[in-house]
Amino acid sequence: MSNKLTKRETDYSKWYNELVVKANLAENSGVRGCMVIKPYGYAIWEKMQAELDRMFKETGHENAYFPLFIPKSYLSKEAAHVEGFAKECAVVTHYRLKNAEDGSGLIVDPEAKLEEELIIRPTSETIIWDTYKRWIESYRDLPLLINQWANVVRWEMRTRLFLRTTEFLWQEGHTAHATKKEAVEESELILDIYAEFAEKFMAMPVIKGLKTASERFAGAEETYCIEGLMQDGKALQAGTSHFLGQNFAKAFDVQFTSKEGKREYVWATSWGVSTRLMGALVMTHSDDLGLVLPPNLAPIQVVIVPIHKTDEELDAISEKVNDITKGLRSKGISVKFDNRTTYKPGWKFAEYELKGVPLRIAMGPRDLEAGTLEIARRDTHEKRTISQNEVVSFVENTLIDIQENLYNKALNYRETHITEVNSFEEFKDVLDNKAGFVSAHWDGTPETEEKIKDLTKATIRCIPLNNKLEDGKCVLTGAKSEQRVLFAKAY
């Protein structure tokens, strides 16, 4: 298989699919819509998990684990919730296979039919609130701050690696609070954590905002989101945090005794990010040569490639490399020395470009003599020859610089792709010819939102938090509007 990628400008979507497979992040499996996450992709996901998990724990959250299966009757308890998920549920109806009597092979045993069907969790609010009913009695049991790392299943008709798969991995937080204020603050705290993670680790700038009623999570009173902008000008929802009000507490009858001795329904939040972040990471930074990974999430931060003709040369280089890797590792930098003799340096260079390793060091016999090495940045393609003595501090500083550079580059793209428009003609023109976010007045009705979507495929990505209020007219209907919202075509 050639490692050459389709160019982004030729076919962005094809570029993405090829890159995910060729860089060994993931591939389609034999099961419709389900992917295999390959070791290199999974290593990035593990780094994401570790940082998020640390951030959750630092803010008082604990991990737990709830069942994969949700009895059909649980799902039905919250009306809006079931309406949102019933159409895309994997349903377990039987618990045994047997050999067909006619010898035709393995069949589902009709006698092993479940009395009540089980749904594979598309999200766990219902099974968790059924549990919280047993855990919450008094205000002393609140707040309850729980997260789980799990797989979930939503039967999507059109799937794409990482961005939309039938099964995906995620974390889902589910918290319970004594007051509305506390629950709203929790939703906002988590949104801040998600935004900080996106910006500091993924180097992906995001806009924090609220979803409109029609884009809200099924069962939520308010959905907060972070929205990123991909290089093709399409938006991507990267994480959501929901204020659930008392909807699930009422559906599952979860009340607590307050300090004043009154019985009250509990207030709730839920929030999640998923392996979709992997898709966002790829699409925010990568180029026509392959992945570009921010150092804070790169499984390999520095790769060292020896340039040699003879075994003696390789031995001499290896000895020097040993010192260098020790120095780098002592600073917590992950280094790989690729001393395979089955591949040539040029092949290795292309391979690590494809895999997005932030820094590549090459060292040959002349470098040994001169006490130098050549170091190349993946993001800017800049090459420099430096003294071996300064390698540790140079690498440390350059990794920080790459992290910042990637963020600033993405931020610059995003900033130049938020366009204010004041007519529907302008609106369509920007979508067709420039893409990115379109900032426009909207009359606040779901009907107009729907009509704009039908006409342009653009949806309201969010109403930015701390939005500026200004009088204006809806870009479609001309009706009165108090603020601009952000539209975009989206993943």
Next chain:
Amino acid sequence: MSNKLTKRETDYSKWYNELVVKANLAENSGVRGCMVIKPYGYAIWEKMQAELDRMFKETGHENAYFPLFIPKSYLSKEAAHVEGFAKECAVVTHYRLKNAEDGSGLIVDPEAKLEEELIIRPTSETIIWDTYKRWIESYRDLPLLINQWANVVRWEMRTRLFLRTTEFLWQEGHTAHATKKEAVEESELILDIYAEFAEKFMAMPVIKGLKTASERFAGAEETYCIEGLMQDGKALQAGTSHFLGQNFAKAFDVQFTSKEGKREYVWATSWGVSTRLMGALVMTHSDDLGLVLPPNLAPIQVVIVPIHKTDEELDAISEKVNDITKGLRSKGISVKFDNRTTYKPGWKFAEYELKGVPLRIAMGPRDLEAGTLEIARRDTHEKRTISQNEVVSFVENTLIDIQENLYNKALNYRETHITEVNSFEEFKDVLDNKAGFVSAHWDGTPETEEKIKDLTKATIRCIPLNNKLEDGKCVLTGAKSEQRVLFAKAY
């Protein structure tokens, strides 16, 4: 709910169930046979995961993720494998729910029937070997050393928290090798890792051995296992490592081109440990007062309880405790200061005994004056008053001592509960009146093995590795035997 536990000698099984629930490890959910792993239990599991994951990675294994679903046709490809798992499979047959036309509620949409049923993975050999077919072409692609952390489902009729649940969490390693020798070595390497983990972290001595043909994993040529002995004299299989021969390579047609240019089938292993280890941990060390956790896996290693009457006293104690916790944390020791005023010291003492915290420090006004504190061991109940100045080194040393003490105590129990017998009368007598492992000659036939099981409920737990060969007669049939094997009643 009273925290008082049923005594082990009264009803060991009831003691176990109560302890798991009361110590906040896990509880039954509303879904038949599925448990909720509660935060305290999950924190222990996370510690287990972290150590095992480190050990796997240090020996060259990488993590990946494969689909939850297995098409029915995949499961059918390896004859012994499907025979072993078909009877306990959760089967997905539909992908949508809808509202019944007669208004009776949510039903499975008959029009959303899958063409081919999907099995929830009971283990992932089939979906993984379907993938390996795409990944393995040449000897350069081998060995392939992959692990995944995942949930699996086996439809068990009788379930018990952690020990046997319909859904459980585990890791499953799946490796591919160029030679039989390498694959066998891999199975043995993993068995050593499992044994080291059990002994060093769980403080649980284990016997390494081979399963008999009838106890082998469905599809394996050889199953290696580690067997622990619980305090009631019943054995528990704590981990298995399978040499799969070329069975799955042949079923999924996975061949590679050898260095010599020949096409050959790949050799395989698979191996796993699960949340069952949590049950083993509880049953190996705990007592009638609650959990006893080995320091190497305890989420809280030291708890500090202030003894005070006034707020001023609490403030003064807290200030001192602050110094102590800093000192302990700088050594990587996890400390909790329980300064809640809503509970009395006596209540807290019982609570942390129940939760198995290895060391408890109590500090009152007199300790402040004298520069002392009281420190109590959970394992021996020994209390000592020591100087505050020596607390860090004392805690460090005592945690090591507790870890060793728990192991030695369990080892001593195990060593005194391996009984050699030479007649079937003796065999039954030991099982009825002493329990533990019974070391006996066996004629090597599955028929005798089955008959002994029917007569006594004891199974062959393993043929110990490096077993001593000696001439003898089968304890049941009197037929010739070359070695003793270990029988026991088991979980």
